[in-house]
Amino acid sequence: MGRANRNAKPTKILFLEHNVDGTVGGSHFCLLEICRHIDRNRFTPVVWFFQENPLVGSFRNAGADVVVARPPSPIRFPGNSNTLVRRALSIGQSAANVMRIILSNRAWWEHRLRAAGIGLVHLNNSAMSDVDLQLACLRLGIPCGAHQRGYPVERDWLTLRVARQLRAVVAISSSVRDDLIGRGLHASQLQLVFDGIDVERIKRTLPASDAALEALGIPPGSRLLGIVGNVKRWKGQMVVAQAIAQLHAKYPGLKCLMVGAVADDKYFSEIVQFCEASGISEVVRFAGFHPSPPSLMARMEIVLHSSTQPEPFGIVLLEAMALGRPVIATRAGGPMDIIENGESGLLVAPGEALEMAAAIECLLKDDAERKRIGEAGRARVHAHFTARVNVDRLQAIYDKLLQC
Numbered sequence: 001m002g003r004a005n006r007n008a009k010p011t012k013i014l015f016l017e018h019n020v021d022g023t024v025g026g027s028h029f030c031l032l033e034i035c036r037h038i039d040r041n042r043f044t045p046v047v048w049f050f051q052e053n054p055l056v057g058s059f060r061n062a063g064a065d066v067v068v069a070r071p072p073s074p075i076r077f078p079g080n081s082n083t084l085v086r087r088a089l090s091i092g093q094s095a096a097n098v099m100r101i102i103l104s105n106r107a108w109w110e111h112r113l114r115a116a117g118i119g120l121v122h123l124n125n126s127a128m129s130d131v132d133l134q135l136a137c138l139r140l141g142i143p144c145g146a147h148q149r150g151y152p153v154e155r156d157w158l159t160l161r162v163a164r165q166l167r168a169v170v171a172i173s174s175s176v177r178d179d180l181i182g183r184g185l186h187a188s189q190l191q192l193v194f195d196g197i198d199v200e201r202i203k204r205t206l207p208a209s210d211a212a213l214e215a216l217g218i219p220p221g222s223r224l225l226g227i228v229g230n231v232k233r234w235k236g237q238m239v240v241a242q243a244i245a246q247l248h249a250k251y252p253g254l255k256c257l258m259v260g261a262v263a264d265d266k267y268f269s270e271i272v273q274f275c276e277a278s279g280i281s282e283v284v285r286f287a288g289f290h291p292s293p294p295s296l297m298a299r300m301e302i303v304l305h306s307s308t309q310p311e312p313f314g315i316v317l318l319e320a321m322a323l324g325r326p327v328i329a330t331r332a333g334g335p336m337d338i339i340e341n342g343e344s345g346l347l348v349a350p351g352e353a354l355e356m357a358a359a360i361e362c363l364l365k366d367d368a369e370r371k372r373i374g375e376a377g378r379a380r381v382h383a384h385f386t387a388r389v390n391v392d393r394l395q396a397i398y399d400k401l402l403q404c
Contacts, residue, residue: 010040046064125149143402170397208296223255228320
């Protein structure tokens, strides 16, 4: 499948982004950077989404061909109140869906891969999903690799067996790599490649204006902290609210901006209710989805990360560090690869609001320490976490896949 020389026609790579919960997260932004930096003399990116999203235009502006379509939906049998009948229907439904994946959905993908002239497939989210597409690649002899951007839920025997056939699985952190080995993937399949950002593009970001911040409830002169990420329980925005509740009386000008789409309405309501009960409704403000989170982070004294479960990586931390913003993150998962505790950021225990508050205060009261950590973070990103380094490593993997 390899090309004889560099003058050959570029290989079309199908990147599948299978997120379907309506949110735009790190996987989208990381894929966008890949499309911006990939060598167009060697590769042509085709990005496939299962649903429309606010970044489709950005992918097209980056020169990627974009397709938005979903394969046939899972088969669902009608419910039944009888326990035995319900159990039989559940077994039958599972069997029917296995056959759907193996036969009809696989054939659906085969037709589209042929029609588009795809020479390589890269699953953008997980090695433990999109079995139908993986099977289509196996049938057609198209090299297929995957990015593992999270910790997969338990999967059935078919998913694991097919995933073991992938020629390369890119783990975005040491934590993700170790998790995959524990789930049964072969260590020889795995490649550790940290995500990267376009540092120069981030540096060109124009900070949000005073008027833009005032529209979000942040008056001039505020001491602004912030957290960026979709509002869902494991992201831990409640921990940040609890930490702010410990500090706001001591720091009257303190404000905290929570940036990100609401992915869990119940959790969001709990945060709002806590803020009201704690008297910090005017301190903690919600920005919702924002097309340019770095423009807001550029105005923050400290950028926070508070995931209560291990974060697969933490692209927001890289963006904040590239801007010279000091970061505080939880001591689990990807942030442990990104941050040298006490040097390029501070690490705290997940779910510990008092520890988070203490770390925030440590930086709030010491201008020199904030500057030192911010500059050290910026240097670390330049050295280890750029999009150029990331894409060069991915392209080396693509070359090996195409030579198999």
